Amino acid sequence: MQWSTLWMTHAHRVLRAGASVMVFSDWRQLPVITSALQAAGFTWRGIVVWDKTEGVRPQKGRFRQQSEFIIWGSKGKWHSADGPVLPGVYRHSVTAGGPKVHTTGKPVPLMADLITVCPSGTVLDPFAGSGSAGLATIRSGRLFVGCEREETYFNVACERLSNTA
Known part of the structure; x- marks a missing residue:
């Protein structure tokens, strides 16, 4: 967590107020990344899922690891209350x-x-x-x-x- 907090703190320092932040993570690092994001000074706003489709490597007898998570937030207030409502899941093959x-x-x-x-x-x-x-x-x-x-x-x-x- 320390390393992630460190680099996110440096990113926070150079970004403008209202900037969006997005960090990719798999399920194993999800708690660490959400904590580091907040420790660095960002406001954590939620998680978006990237469904990689069925093209990912299967593991017999296990659930397919076909998603990654995008932890998203902002530097301070969200920059806009206008705009479209965006999906919470994006489905793109890794080779799209x-x-x-x-x-x-x-x-x-x-x-x-x-x-x-x-x-x-x-x-x-x-x-x-x-x-x-x-x-x-x-x-x-x-x-x-x-x-x-x-x-x-x-x-x-x-x-x-x-x-x-």
């Missing part, structure tokens, strides 16, 4: 919008759906991976700032983003 190019890669259509709640301006992804959030952000006409420590994935993200821009 193209092949998966990162171990924990997210499909670009999912990221496009999620960033609709972000106020206009810049989207920050402190764990950019292969750049799916960046692609969705650029395609929506917004600015993107991404961080990635693994050189291989940084290069993949840069290539994908430059091809889109």
Whole structure:
């Protein structure tokens, strides 16, 4: 929890008031991430489910782990009381919008759906991976700032983003 609180605190520091925050988690880390989000100063607003469809790896005799959770909140007050009511479950195959190019890669259509709640301006992804959030952000006409420590994935993200821009 300490590490997650640390990076979320740094994100909280640089985000504008009213900014949206979304953090992906599996079921094992859900309690830790929700606690870290609040400890970092964000207001926890709820959980959205990403249904990865039946294309995920089956485990005989067990329930299929076909969902991830998106813990969402804001820096202070929610930025808007207007706008559409959005679904609480998004169903996208892990390969929707193209092949998966990162171990924990997210499909670009999912990221496009999620960033609709972000106020206009810049989207920050402190764990950019292969750049799916960046692609969705650029395609929506917004600015993107991404961080990635693994050189291989940084290069993949840069290539994908430059091809889109």
